[in-house]
Amino acid sequence: MPLLSWFNRDADLTRAALAPYRLLEPVANLSYGEPDSPNMLIEGDNLDALKALLPYYAGQVKCVFIDPPYNTGSAFEHYDDNIEHSQWMSMMYPRLELLRELLSEDGSIWVTLDDNEAHYFKVMCDEVFGRKNFIANVIWQKVFSPKNTAKHFSVDHDHMIVYAKNAEAWRPNEMPRSEKQNASYKNPDNDPRGPWTSGDLSARNFYGAGTYPIACPSGRVVPGPPNGMYWRVSKEKFLEMDRNGRIWWGADGNNNPRIKRFLSEVKQGVVPQTLWLNSEVGNTQEAKKEVVAIFGDENFMTPKPERLLQRVIHIATKEGDLVLDSFLGSGTTTAVAHKMRRRWIGVEMGGHARTHCQPRLKKVVDGEQGGISEAVEWQGGGGFRYYKLGVPVFDENGHIRDGIRFEHLAAHVWFAETGTARSTRAKKDAFLGEHNGTGYYLLFNGILGDDTRSGGNVLTRRVLRSLHPFDGPKVIYGEACALPEEQLHELGIAFRQTPYDIKAR
Template sequence: MPTLQWWTRDDDVKAADAVPYRLLEEVPELGAGDPDAGNMLIQGDNLEALKALLPYYAGQVKCVYIDPPYNTKSAFEHYDDNLEHSQWLAMIYPRLVLLRELLAEEGSIWVSIDDNEGHYLKVIMDEVFGRSNFLSSMIWRKNYSPKSTARHFSEDHDYLLVYAKNSEKWRPNLMPRTEKQNTAYKNPDGDPRGPWKTSDLSARNFYSKGIYSITSPSGRFIERPPGGNYWRVAENKFWELDRDNRIWWGRDGSAIPQIKRFLSEVKQGIVPQTYWSYEEVGHTQDAKKEVLALSRSDVFITPKPEALLRRTLHIASNPGDLVLDSFLGSGTTAAVAHKMGRRYIGIEMGDHAATHCQPRLSKVVEGEQGGISEAVAWKGGGGFRFFRLGPSVFDDQGQIRPNIEFDTLAAHVWFSEKEKPWEQPSRKGTVLGIKDGKALALLYNGILKDRSVDGGNVLTRATLKVIRQDLPEGFDGPLMIYGERCILSDATLEREKITFKQTPYDVKARA
């Protein structure tokens, strides 16, 4: 597959691997509402924040929506959008790599972009996500009037590039039918099956059973359907439909026959379309008004309207699913996800994570009535926790920092071995869990309640006995143990079906 080349590509494609795993430190006073609602707002560099999330959320995110800088050669107040082209590519590539790791197998990623970098982004996403996983490119008409100051063309639309983690497993939710679509169905003959509308019965392509003549109830002879040489159904099927009152001949019985399609029998949803008008999902002025109404202060130049995110999340997720936005901006994705009953993780780098996003989400918890609130009957509730990036789990020499807690290292060890997030509630003592018939245990920082902090970190017959006690009754499968040292013989390890790995050197999930 063709790949895109730029000045620093060789380093950039490996940049995600070089990012250190950092701690997420909660700031309780900036949280709001129910802290156990499963929602997170993170302040910090999104590349490092995404890496920090991997041991806990890899493969768990149902929908990623991001609105990265467009590289429009303009000066933005809250971030520098005037990046040289290769710098923009260097910025986006490793972030897409990590976002892919966080996506669930049936998940999808939606990226807002315009023509400045859109075509280059498509090539990069083909490489990261696989060309076969490209789903479509949405066109959002974002302006309702032309810009008279435009030098060449008034740019009225943005794109949303959409990729699946696995296109074979991803399916969109259907869009609800509109009242306008339903009003096309009438019931002029009082059919007890309810409103219906007609559909053409002619076929242009050859159909051997579709060659026959028809006589209408009024006696009119119809040799062939107009606009085509063949009927769409065989003759016996046609008269079967007629006996079931599914053929419409017009009020006087002399019209060209058409089939009746009943509203009660059509799908109660519509396959999503790729053109999104501002009448349906809002425009940029709507977005600015929504944000300004909440903050009453400076506003982002390019926020997205809540209705745009509502449609995106409706198609790509269900209530309870996890949504992620690593370019949170003014907080729209998190606000909409909250109102729609999705769990969410929002990441924003600057101070406005605390000055803009946090107040906005707090007002959502309180029940603010802007944006889509009325449409989704939002009354308030839920909550979120606020985090900042802390120090890395490992120091510059690759050693575990002394203040790292057991659960933090356990999450990294589990992710290192299983490439899945660690479900902490499954832990009993030293045993982190069992997957595919193999158990994983960790000896670290006095988990065995020894007198010294480092006590119990060494695999001995005594610590092995404790680990065996922590295992489910009757478990006799292979056991992998992480610890500081092992004094058991190779013969003992083989007999006990134990693989020993040393911390920190065998912990792969590190910088």
């Protein structure tokens, strides 16, 4: 498989692994709505934020949507989009690696870009996600009229590149039939089965099922071969369909027979297509109007319309699924996910998270009626927790920092050992749980209520007797171990010393 090469590529391949695990510190006065809401708005660099999320959400995100800087050479007010190509690749590669780890096995990632980087990005994604997991390049018609000032072509579209974590496991939700698709169904004969459309009964050649003449109600005979028609069904089947009123002869009964297909019997969902017209999912002008309605005169250069995100989230998720956007921008992804009753995580850097994303999401919780609100019958509710990035869990020497709580280290130990996430609501207990037949324990911060050296954080015989029983191999983390190697082997215990044996994934 061909690989991209760019300046500093070798360092970028390890950047995600070397990023520190940072704490996520709640900011109570910026949180809003239901106090136990699972939704998270995170302020900070998205590389560090994604790494901080791994111990809690690895393998749980059903849909990632990101709208990263397009690298167009323009200087945006809220983004430095004038990033040299190699720097842009350096920014995206480690973040894609972390986003892949956060995706569930049946999850998908959707990335909007223009022609400046889209085709390079496709090759990069082939490397990170695997070429077999490429799903589609969706074309979004982002404008509704040509730009006559364009030097060569008026660019009417953006790309939306879609990959699955595992293409074999991922299945899109079907799209509902549109009014335009149903418009061809009529009921000129007042059939009690409702609107219908007609389909051709004739076959193109002798491979058809029928080679017989047919008499119309008017008396006209439609001949069979060799000088007449081949039919798609046998004579017996045709006569049965005619008795059941499933043949249309025209209003005067003199037309060649056609099959009646009823709307009530048509599959109501349609497979998603790769061409998304602005009449169906909105355009940039619509998106800017939505943002102006929320922020007043404040504007963004490249907002996405809520209808566009509605279609993405409809295809990729169901109610209650987790949606993540780590380039949150004006907050459209999380606003739409909230209105569609999905759980969400949004990441945005600096004060922009406070001045734009947080106020917008407060309005959504309060029942804001712009965008898709009427279409999805949104009336408000729910809430979100606001977080900022704190200090790394480990210092530059690999030691656990002072002030790290048991639940923080427990999440990292569990993720390092199992590669899976530990719930933020997990019980605070030395026994972290069982995974693939092995039990995992952590002795830290006096979790057993004993801070003395002979107990608490040190594995002794007394401590071992007090631990939650588990019949199988065990991995126990602690500051020290007072048991001999022979006894550990006999009891099926692998002891790991903190912090030295805690491996960062």
